[in-house]
Amino acid sequence: MSEINPVEFGKLVGAVQILTIEVAALRLEVKLLQTQLTGGKGILAGLTIAAGGIGAGASHLMEKIFK
DSSP states (O other): OOOOOHHHHHHHHHHHHHHHHHHHHHHHHHHHHHHHHHHHHHHHHHHHHHHHHHHHHHHHHHHHHHO
16 A cells, blocks of 8 residues: 655645535534524414415405495
């Protein structure tokens, strides 16, 4: 087996350290995006339910008024 050049080994170690930092940063970004997406789904569901309730109430009111 051939010996590894110390300079190349140092470059490899440096590249792995940089890659480790970048992976940690990407994991954080993914967590933040998941949190935003989950919160957005909850808000969207709430707005949909509220809009349905308001529409049903308005329909019922119009039916009572014009009947």
